[in-house]
Ligand code: IMP
């Protein structure tokens with residue numbers, strides 16, 4: 713695929729490449745407060761290891777942990793997934809492991825979106841093998857109809873229909889992560 717560079721026009725704004733917004737900034741932030749309350753209640757008085765799958769979960773985890781009034785430590789795991797297209801690779805590979813020793817800790821694994829389930833189930837297995845005291849998962853978005861492996865998240869922000877979305881950390885070919893809302897690209901911007 714050939715990527716054209718965004719115009720050097722000073723008025724360039726990635727949000728203009730969206731055909732529609734499905735979750736606006738205020739809706740996302742309001743749901744994060746509710747999710748934060750759920751997680752605070754679930755782990756009251758315990759210390760949490762929050763593991764974020766990067767790059768996609770960076771924006772979500774940054775906002776999410778600021779809703780948590782728990783003792784917590786943050787680490788990231790890097791997984792390969794899309795390669796300049798909207799189709800996922802079949803087997804996600806772990807390309808950068810965590811440094812935190814999670815043995816005996818309560819672990820909350822965070823990703824931006826649960827799609828086929830391959831990524832979350834693969835990373836869950838890897839973390840489980842490190843003997844945490846407990847392991848739960850949290851995703852901002854859940855595209856349930858796309859599931860190809862048996863995998864559900866314990867905390868879910870929003871269930872969404874089967875459309876490829878960008879923004880709030882989610883990318884297309886590495887772009888659009890900085891958009892503060894979540895939306896669907898115009899067809900001319902998702903040619904692969
Ligand atoms: P899964 O392994 O198919 O569940 O896919 C999960 C990963 O694919 C997520 O970590 C996302 O990075 C990526 N992904 C899935 N759906 C979308 C989407 O609609 N937009 C952007 N990235 C997506």
Ligand code: MG
Nearest residue numbers: 767768769793
């Ligand atoms: Mg991802």
